[in-house]
Amino acid sequence: MNDILVHQHVHSRLSLHTRVWENATRRALEQIKLRAGSAALDVGCGSGDVMRLIAAQLGGRGRIIGMDIDRRLLEGTAAVLQAEQPGLYSFVVDDLMQRSVTADGEFDLVFARLLLLHITRPVEALQRLWARVRPQGVLMVMDYDLTTARSVPEHGAIERALRLVNGSMRRAGREIDIGTVMPSLFVEAGIGAPDACEVSSVLMGARTATRMLREVLNSLQPLILRARLVDAAALERVEAALLQSADSNQFIRWPDLVTTWKYKPP
Numbered sequence: 001m002n003d004i005l006v007h008q009h010v011h012s013r014l015s016l017h018t019r020v021w022e023n024a025t026r027r028a029l030e031q032i033k034l035r036a037g038s039a040a041l042d043v044g045c046g047s048g049d050v051m052r053l054i055a056a057q058l059g060g061r062g063r064i065i066g067m068d069i070d071r072r073l074l075e076g077t078a079a080v081l082q083a084e085q086p087g088l089y090s091f092v093v094d095d096l097m098q099r100s101v102t103a104d105g106e107f108d109l110v111f112a113r114l115l116l117l118h119i120t121r122p123v124e125a126l127q128r129l130w131a132r133v134r135p136q137g138v139l140m141v142m143d144y145d146l147t148t149a150r151s152v153p154e155h156g157a158i159e160r161a162l163r164l165v166n167g168s169m170r171r172a173g174r175e176i177d178i179g180t181v182m183p184s185l186f187v188e189a190g191i192g193a194p195d196a197c198e199v200s201s202v203l204m205g206a207r208t209a210t211r212m213l214r215e216v217l218n219s220l221q222p223l224i225l226r227a228r229l230v231d232a233a234a235l236e237r238v239e240a241a242l243l244q245s246a247d248s249n250q251f252i253r254w255p256d257l258v259t260t261w262k263y264k265p266p
């Protein structure tokens with residue numbers, strides 16, 4: 001099973017991503033108007049930052065379960081969040097694609113951000129997520145369309161880095177435009193057409209964006225080299241060029257994040 005694409009550096013990368021997407025995620029969660037006391041499941045919760053935003057929607061009252069396949073990451077997340085708000089959060093180490101520790105039809109909200117891009121069978125994953133939503137509950141997923149990323153003004157090394165990210169993900173069998181394809185995947189999964197679908201974009205300055213891009217390249221290095229998109233020396237040159245452009249007046253349009261959601265009929 002090769003559903004995990006990114007293991008290395010996951011903690012540091014998630015926290016930068018988290019800052020970038022905090023507002024978009026909060027706005028998305030506000031739209032579904034969760035009631036205090038609801039039960040929520042965050043699948044692929046990582047460092048648990050979305051769980052905090054869900055907690056704010058629930059007014060600190062309810063049950064929020066974080067599920068992740070990565071035991072070590074989850075143990076760190078659990079230690080931090082449970083110290084912040086004892087009794088609100090619980091955690092389960094589980095592979096969405098393998099077993100079912102969490103019960104079907106149990107949750108008012110089933111949420112997954114930046115998970116399906118890393119899963120080779122996203123339609124099956126959606127079916128597994130949907131099964132856990134209780135009647136009148138909601139499934140919300142947020143995922144990238146990697147094809148929308150670009151440098152402004154166009155910059156050789158940044159474009160090259162983006163091509164390496166997209167090329168290696170594609171070779172690994174990932175749907176790199178999964179965010180945009182998501183509504184049709186909902187239909188294919190038998191969930192039906194989503195109730196809503198929104199696109200968020202972020203334009204970042206060179207300092208943050210090149211740092212994030214170098215971290216992504218670093219985590220994808222084994223895939224990039226295995227796919228023979230470049231050799232190790234060429235990859236190092238791309239990373240060095242990114243480092244040099246950190247102080248430039250470049251901007252990067254980070255990949256669009258697409259939020260898709262649907263309520264389950266009564």
Ligand SMILES: C[S@@+](CC[C@H](N)C(=O)[O-])C[C@H]1O[C@@H](n2cnc3c(N)ncnc32)[C@H](O)[C@@H]1O
Nearest residue numbers: 003044045046068069070094095096097113114
């Ligand atoms: C890119 S991170 C996103 C983390 C978090 N959702 C966020 O947006 O900040 C993907 C997370 O999904 C987890 N993951 C990947 N495949 C999984 C699977 N099959 N079952 C459960 N978790 C999985 C990874 O361990 C990682 O923590």
